[in-house]
Amino acid sequence: MPSTDPSNQHSESRQPIAPGVCLPWQVVSREWPKIEGDADLVRRVWEELDSLAYTYIWQCLLSF
Amino acid sequence: MNEAVEQLYQQRLTRYVRAMRREKPDRVPIRPFVAEFTAKYAGYTIQEVTHDYHKAFAAARKCAADFDWDAVVPNMVYVWTGLVKAVGIKYYACPGIEIPPNTPFQYLEPPDDQAHMRPDEYDELIADPTGYLYNVWLPRVTTEVRAQGETTTYRNNLSFVRGSMAMLSYFQAFGDQIARLRQESGTPSALSGILKAPFDIIADKLRGYRGLCMDMFRQPQKVLAACEALTPHLLHIAASGADPQRNLPVGLWMHRGCVPFLSPDQFAKFYWPTLRQIIEGLWARGIQTLFYAEGEWNANLKYIAELPEGSIVYHIDRGDAFEVHRALGGKFCISGGVPNDLLAFGQPDDVKECVKKLIQTIGRDGGYIVDASAIMQDDTRVENVRALTEAARLYGEY
Numbered sequence: 001m002p003s004t005d006p007s008n009q010h011s012e013s014r015q016p017i018a019p020g021v022c023l024p025w026q027v028v029s030r031e032w033p034k035i036e037g038d039a040d041l042v043r044r045v046w047e048e049l050d051s052l053a054y055t056y057i058w059q060c061l062l063s064f
Numbered sequence: 065m066n067e068a069v070e071q072l073y074q075q076r077l078t079r080y081v082r083a084m085r086r087e088k089p090d091r092v093p094i095r096p097f098v099a100e101f102t103a104k105y106a107g108y109t110i111q112e113v114t115h116d117y118h119k120a121f122a123a124a125r126k127c128a129a130d131f132d133w134d135a136v137v138p139n140m141v142y143v144w145t146g147l148v149k150a151v152g153i154k155y156y157a158c159p160g161i162e163i164p165p166n167t168p169f170q171y172l173e174p175p176d177d178q179a180h181m182r183p184d185e186y187d188e189l190i191a192d193p194t195g196y197l198y199n200v201w202l203p204r205v206t207t208e209v210r211a212q213g214e215t216t217t218y219r220n221n222l223s224f225v226r227g228s229m230a231m232l233s234y235f236q237a238f239g240d241q242i243a244r245l246r247q248e249s250g251t252p253s254a255l256s257g258i259l260k261a262p263f264d265i266i267a268d269k270l271r272g273y274r275g276l277c278m279d280m281f282r283q284p285q286k287v288l289a290a291c292e293a294l295t296p297h298l299l300h301i302a303a304s305g306a307d308p309q310r311n312l313p314v315g316l317w318m319h320r321g322c323v324p325f326l327s328p329d330q331f332a333k334f335y336w337p338t339l340r341q342i343i344e345g346l347w348a349r350g351i352q353t354l355f356y357a358e359g360e361w362n363a364n365l366k367y368i369a370e371l372p373e374g375s376i377v378y379h380i381d382r383g384d385a386f387e388v389h390r391a392l393g394g395k396f397c398i399s400g401g402v403p404n405d406l407l408a409f410g411q412p413d414d415v416k417e418c419v420k421k422l423i424q425t426i427g428r429d430g431g432y433i434v435d436a437s438a439i440m441q442d443d444t445r446v447e448n449v450r451a452l453t454e455a456a457r458l459y460g461e462y
Binding site for chain 1 (some may be wrong): 148174
């Protein structure tokens with residue numbers, strides 16, 4: 001079994017990933033063009049949807 | 065809304081919550097953890113309630129409507145094997161697929177050398193638990209998901225879409241189920257949210273019990289660090305599923321912490337510190353924990369007694385109920401204690417006598433909830449569940 005591919009590591013900042021997060025906004029937002037308008041809205045929606053990916057894997061572990 | 069049914073709901077919820085707060089309600093509440101029993105009672109096969117959650121929900125509603133119970137779990141046949149197969153999870157034997165259709169689902173622990181987590185992978189888990197689960201664990205425990213570095217497949221991609229959509233539909237359906245229980249029979253939900261101990265997660269789903277036993281001797285600091293790494297995530301999941309009204313407890317399902325799986329010293333060193341931290345973290349948020357002590361936990365009661373007063377509801381399985389009451393009754397609500405073998409093989413009069421004794425000792429000052437010791441499966445006799453219910457009403461008035 002290969003270990004985690006560094007190119008896919010979401011912990012690029014080497015900081016521990018907070019609970020509720022899979023791919024931190026700080027990482028993904030660097031890959032996007034500069035956000036215009038309501039940047040906070042874009043961040044919030046990303047984090048809400050990213051938390052669903054978090055829920056998926058942890059519920060697979062806990063409930064199934 | 066039917067006002068009489070809503071009034072019944074409020075009466076039952078008040079009774080249930082007051083007991084969990086170790087108060088003395090109008091009478092002792094009944095909160096039976098009925099799992100495959102619901103299929104037997106409602107006329108379904110075990111395969112039907114395990115693989116089709118709509119039938120599981122219907123069976124739970126029928127039991128709630130027919131028995132005078134104060135709270136029920138919306139679906140105690142908790143592992144929906146439809147989702148298991150949608151994701152491709154390998155560690156369950158499903159009724160009608162790997163095992164006969166009227167056999168409850170079974171958990172299959174892999175051989176030691178095929179554990180879902182290898183002994184040299186602790187650092188990877190500790191550094192990033194979520195990444196480890198997605199990148200290493202999930203490919204290993206499913207037939208569909210490909211590991212990093214392997215060629216991706218159509219079936220790999222489908223697994224995530226099918227699995228996540230299945231999970232979404234299942235969890236959303238609980239909202240409707242809880243509303244129907246309230247509206248149709250005036251029955252509150254018994255629990256909200258899920259918790260397992262960090263050590264149990266490693267034992268059950270990662271290293272396996274035998275592998276973890278080796279690790280406790282060969283690399284104890286890694287085991288402790290892994291428990292600590294999982295702790296904030298398990299706290300987060302438990303808190304995010306908790307009752308916003310803070311009436312209902314989070315269900316904590318404990319497996320491998322009691323004698324003979326762990327000695328009390330091992331429990332104190334490996335199992336307890338991080339679990340205690342989670343329970344106290346939930347309590348700091350106003351969330352009670354239903355401490356489902358499956359097995360015989362009395363050797364560890366002195367540790368459990370250290371928890372903040374009222375922070376848990378202690379559920380008795382095989383431990384001596386009266387010893388539990390002496391050790392914990394002054395701090396926590398207690399539930400359970402009616403032996404499952406009595407409910408499966410005993411006579412109704414014996415069940416009534418057992419319930420009477422529990423109510424008149426453990427329950428005499430409030431803070432007690434009638435239930436079986438463990439979840440009730442299809443070996444539980446219907447007449448004995450009726451006897452349990454009748455006895456709780458007959459002897460449970462304060």
